[in-house]
Amino acid sequence: MATWDLSQTSHHVLICNGGSCSRKDADAVTLAIREEITAHGADDRIHTTRTQCNGRCEDACVVTVYPQGVWYKEITPDIGKAIVREHLIGAIR
Template sequence: MATWNLSTTKHHILICNGSSCKKAGAEELTQSVRNEIMAKRLDSVIHTSRTLCNGRCHDKCVLITYPDGHWYKEMTGRDAPQLVESLLKGSSIEDKVSHYYNGECFIPNEGTVLGVYKDEGMVKKVSKKF
Protein backbone atom coordinates (compact mmCIF):
# COMPACT_ATOMS: atom_id res chain seq x y z
CA MET A 1 0.00 0.00 0.00
CA ALA A 2 1.15 3.51 -0.75
CA THR A 3 1.70 6.23 1.82
CA TRP A 4 1.27 9.52 0.01
CA ASN A 5 3.38 12.53 0.90
CA LEU A 6 0.74 15.22 1.28
CA SER A 7 3.12 18.10 2.05
CA THR A 8 2.32 19.85 -1.26
CA THR A 9 -1.39 19.01 -1.27
CA LYS A 10 -3.74 22.01 -1.31
CA HIS A 11 -7.07 20.31 -2.06
CA HIS A 12 -8.72 17.09 -0.98
CA ILE A 13 -11.69 15.72 -2.93
CA LEU A 14 -13.95 13.15 -1.28
CA ILE A 15 -16.04 11.25 -3.82
CA CYS A 16 -19.01 9.31 -2.53
CA ASN A 17 -19.06 5.71 -3.69
CA GLY A 18 -22.03 4.64 -1.57
CA SER A 19 -24.70 2.51 -3.23
CA SER A 20 -26.95 5.36 -4.46
CA CYS A 21 -24.04 7.31 -5.91
CA LYS A 22 -22.52 4.18 -7.45
CA LYS A 23 -25.78 3.47 -9.26
CA ALA A 24 -25.79 7.08 -10.51
CA GLY A 25 -22.24 6.93 -11.94
CA ALA A 26 -19.80 7.47 -9.05
CA GLU A 27 -17.13 5.27 -10.63
CA GLU A 28 -17.19 7.29 -13.85
CA LEU A 29 -17.04 10.50 -11.79
CA THR A 30 -14.12 9.17 -9.73
CA GLN A 31 -12.13 8.15 -12.80
CA SER A 32 -12.92 11.39 -14.69
CA VAL A 33 -11.75 13.54 -11.76
CA ARG A 34 -8.58 11.49 -11.34
CA ASN A 35 -7.86 11.54 -15.09
CA GLU A 36 -8.28 15.33 -15.17
CA ILE A 37 -5.89 15.72 -12.25
CA MET A 38 -3.32 13.47 -13.94
CA ALA A 39 -3.70 15.19 -17.32
CA LYS A 40 -2.94 18.54 -15.71
CA ARG A 41 -0.09 17.06 -13.66
CA LEU A 42 -1.73 18.11 -10.40
CA ASP A 43 -1.27 14.85 -8.48
CA SER A 44 0.88 16.58 -5.87
CA VAL A 45 -1.66 19.41 -5.43
CA ILE A 46 -5.04 17.63 -5.45
CA HIS A 47 -5.65 14.38 -3.57
CA THR A 48 -8.78 12.26 -4.04
CA SER A 49 -10.41 9.70 -1.77
CA ARG A 50 -13.36 7.41 -2.39
CA THR A 51 -15.77 7.31 0.52
CA LEU A 52 -18.75 5.23 1.41
CA CYS A 53 -22.13 6.93 1.88
CA ASN A 54 -21.96 10.60 2.83
CA GLY A 55 -25.63 10.74 3.76
CA ARG A 56 -26.86 12.96 0.92
CA CYS A 57 -28.32 10.26 -1.35
CA HIS A 58 -30.88 12.69 -2.78
CA ASP A 59 -27.94 14.69 -4.23
CA LYS A 60 -26.20 11.79 -5.97
CA CYS A 61 -23.43 11.84 -7.08
CA VAL A 62 -21.95 13.66 -4.09
CA LEU A 63 -18.46 15.14 -4.06
CA ILE A 64 -16.90 17.18 -1.23
CA THR A 65 -13.88 19.48 -1.53
CA TYR A 66 -11.59 20.59 1.25
CA PRO A 67 -10.31 22.84 2.68
CA ASP A 68 -13.05 25.08 1.18
CA GLY A 69 -15.83 22.82 2.48
CA HIS A 70 -18.05 22.69 -0.60
CA TRP A 71 -20.54 19.82 -0.89
CA TYR A 72 -21.43 19.23 -4.53
CA LYS A 73 -24.57 17.52 -5.85
CA GLU A 74 -25.53 15.82 -9.09
CA MET A 75 -21.92 15.55 -10.23
CA THR A 76 -21.01 13.61 -13.37
CA GLY A 77 -17.79 12.79 -15.15
CA ARG A 78 -18.45 15.72 -17.51
CA ASP A 79 -18.03 18.08 -14.52
CA ALA A 80 -14.44 17.00 -13.83
CA PRO A 81 -12.62 19.64 -15.93
CA GLN A 82 -14.69 22.48 -14.48
CA LEU A 83 -14.26 21.14 -10.95
CA VAL A 84 -10.47 20.95 -11.18
CA GLU A 85 -10.30 24.39 -12.80
CA SER A 86 -12.51 25.88 -10.06
CA LEU A 87 -10.21 24.47 -7.37
CA LEU A 88 -7.19 26.06 -9.02
CA LYS A 89 -9.01 29.42 -9.26
CA GLY A 90 -10.37 29.27 -5.70
CA SER A 91 -13.96 29.28 -6.94
CA SER A 92 -16.76 26.71 -7.20
CA ILE A 93 -19.32 25.32 -9.62
CA GLU A 94 -22.05 27.38 -8.00
CA ASP A 95 -25.07 25.60 -9.49
CA LYS A 96 -23.71 22.25 -8.24
CA VAL A 97 -22.93 23.34 -4.64
CA SER A 98 -25.51 22.00 -2.21
CA HIS A 99 -23.75 23.23 0.97
CA TYR A 100 -20.83 25.49 1.75
CA TYR A 101 -18.89 25.99 4.97
CA ASN A 102 -19.10 29.50 6.42
CA GLY A 103 -16.44 28.97 9.09
CA GLU A 104 -18.89 27.66 11.67
CA CYS A 105 -21.33 25.30 9.96
CA PHE A 106 -22.55 24.10 6.58
CA ILE A 107 -25.10 26.37 4.91
CA PRO A 108 -27.45 24.95 2.25
CA ASN A 109 -27.71 26.74 -1.07
CA GLU A 110 -31.12 27.82 -2.27
CA GLY A 111 -33.15 24.91 -3.61
CA THR A 112 -31.25 22.29 -1.59
CA VAL A 113 -33.37 19.57 -0.01
CA LEU A 114 -32.58 19.68 3.70
CA GLY A 115 -33.33 16.00 4.29
CA VAL A 116 -33.39 14.43 7.74
CA TYR A 117 -31.72 15.55 10.93
CA LYS A 118 -31.01 14.01 14.31
CA ASP A 119 -32.64 15.55 17.36
CA GLU A 120 -32.22 14.04 20.82
CA GLY A 121 -31.50 10.60 19.40
CA MET A 122 -34.55 10.62 17.13
CA VAL A 123 -34.35 10.99 13.37
CA LYS A 124 -36.93 13.46 12.09
CA LYS A 125 -37.77 13.98 8.44
CA VAL A 126 -37.65 17.43 6.94
CA SER A 127 -39.26 17.63 3.55
CA LYS A 128 -38.95 21.31 2.73
CA LYS A 129 -36.30 22.90 0.57
CA PHE A 130 -34.12 25.72 1.84
Protein backbone atom coordinates in the same frame (compact mmCIF):
# COMPACT_ATOMS: atom_id res chain seq x y z
CA MET B 1 4.64 6.18 9.75
CA ALA B 2 3.47 8.13 6.71
CA THR B 3 2.37 6.10 3.71
CA TRP B 4 1.71 9.02 1.37
CA ASP B 5 3.44 12.40 1.16
CA LEU B 6 0.66 14.98 1.26
CA SER B 7 2.90 17.91 2.19
CA GLN B 8 2.22 19.67 -1.15
CA THR B 9 -1.54 18.98 -1.08
CA SER B 10 -3.74 22.07 -1.21
CA HIS B 11 -7.09 20.34 -1.90
CA HIS B 12 -8.69 17.08 -0.83
CA VAL B 13 -11.57 15.83 -2.97
CA LEU B 14 -13.95 13.30 -1.41
CA ILE B 15 -15.95 11.41 -4.03
CA CYS B 16 -18.87 9.41 -2.73
CA ASN B 17 -18.97 5.85 -4.07
CA GLY B 18 -21.79 4.65 -1.82
CA GLY B 19 -24.83 2.81 -3.11
CA SER B 20 -26.91 5.71 -4.46
CA CYS B 21 -23.89 7.49 -5.92
CA SER B 22 -22.64 4.27 -7.50
CA ARG B 23 -25.97 3.93 -9.27
CA LYS B 24 -25.35 7.46 -10.63
CA ASP B 25 -21.93 6.62 -12.18
CA ALA B 26 -19.71 7.39 -9.17
CA ASP B 27 -16.95 5.20 -10.58
CA ALA B 28 -16.93 7.13 -13.86
CA VAL B 29 -17.01 10.43 -11.93
CA THR B 30 -14.05 9.30 -9.82
CA LEU B 31 -12.03 8.28 -12.87
CA ALA B 32 -12.88 11.50 -14.75
CA ILE B 33 -11.82 13.69 -11.82
CA ARG B 34 -8.57 11.76 -11.35
CA GLU B 35 -7.79 11.85 -15.08
CA GLU B 36 -8.37 15.61 -15.23
CA ILE B 37 -6.12 16.18 -12.22
CA THR B 38 -3.37 14.13 -13.89
CA ALA B 39 -3.87 15.93 -17.22
CA HIS B 40 -3.12 19.22 -15.45
CA GLY B 41 -0.08 17.79 -13.64
CA ALA B 42 -1.67 18.45 -10.27
CA ASP B 43 -1.41 14.99 -8.64
CA ASP B 44 0.89 16.33 -5.93
CA ARG B 45 -1.45 19.23 -5.07
CA ILE B 46 -4.90 17.62 -5.31
CA HIS B 47 -5.62 14.40 -3.42
CA THR B 48 -8.75 12.31 -4.03
CA THR B 49 -10.45 9.78 -1.80
CA ARG B 50 -13.33 7.46 -2.65
CA THR B 51 -15.74 7.44 0.26
CA GLN B 52 -18.71 5.35 1.18
CA CYS B 53 -22.03 7.00 1.96
CA ASN B 54 -21.76 10.72 2.72
CA GLY B 55 -25.39 10.86 3.81
CA ARG B 56 -26.68 12.87 0.85
CA CYS B 57 -28.13 10.04 -1.23
CA GLU B 58 -30.85 12.25 -2.69
CA ASP B 59 -28.09 14.44 -4.21
CA ALA B 60 -26.11 11.60 -5.83
CA CYS B 61 -23.40 11.71 -7.06
CA VAL B 62 -21.83 13.87 -4.34
CA VAL B 63 -18.32 15.40 -4.39
CA THR B 64 -16.86 17.44 -1.52
CA VAL B 65 -13.80 19.69 -1.78
CA TYR B 66 -11.67 20.66 1.21
CA PRO B 67 -10.33 22.82 2.74
CA GLN B 68 -13.19 25.01 1.48
CA GLY B 69 -15.86 22.51 2.53
CA VAL B 70 -17.77 22.93 -0.74
CA TRP B 71 -20.29 20.19 -1.53
CA TYR B 72 -21.33 19.48 -5.11
CA LYS B 73 -24.40 17.43 -6.04
CA GLU B 74 -25.62 15.55 -9.10
CA ILE B 75 -22.09 15.26 -10.48
CA THR B 76 -21.47 13.63 -13.86
CA PRO B 77 -18.03 12.85 -15.32
CA ASP B 78 -18.13 16.08 -17.38
CA ILE B 79 -19.14 18.18 -14.39
CA GLY B 80 -16.39 16.49 -12.35
CA LYS B 81 -13.80 17.54 -14.95
CA ALA B 82 -15.16 21.08 -14.89
CA ILE B 83 -14.84 21.18 -11.08
CA VAL B 84 -11.17 20.25 -11.43
CA ARG B 85 -10.54 22.95 -14.03
CA GLU B 86 -12.66 25.75 -12.56
CA HIS B 87 -12.50 25.21 -8.80
CA LEU B 88 -9.25 23.36 -8.19
CA ILE B 89 -6.72 24.20 -10.92
CA GLY B 90 -7.63 27.88 -10.90
CA ALA B 91 -7.14 28.03 -7.13
CA ILE B 92 -3.65 26.51 -7.15
CA ARG B 93 -2.10 28.52 -9.98
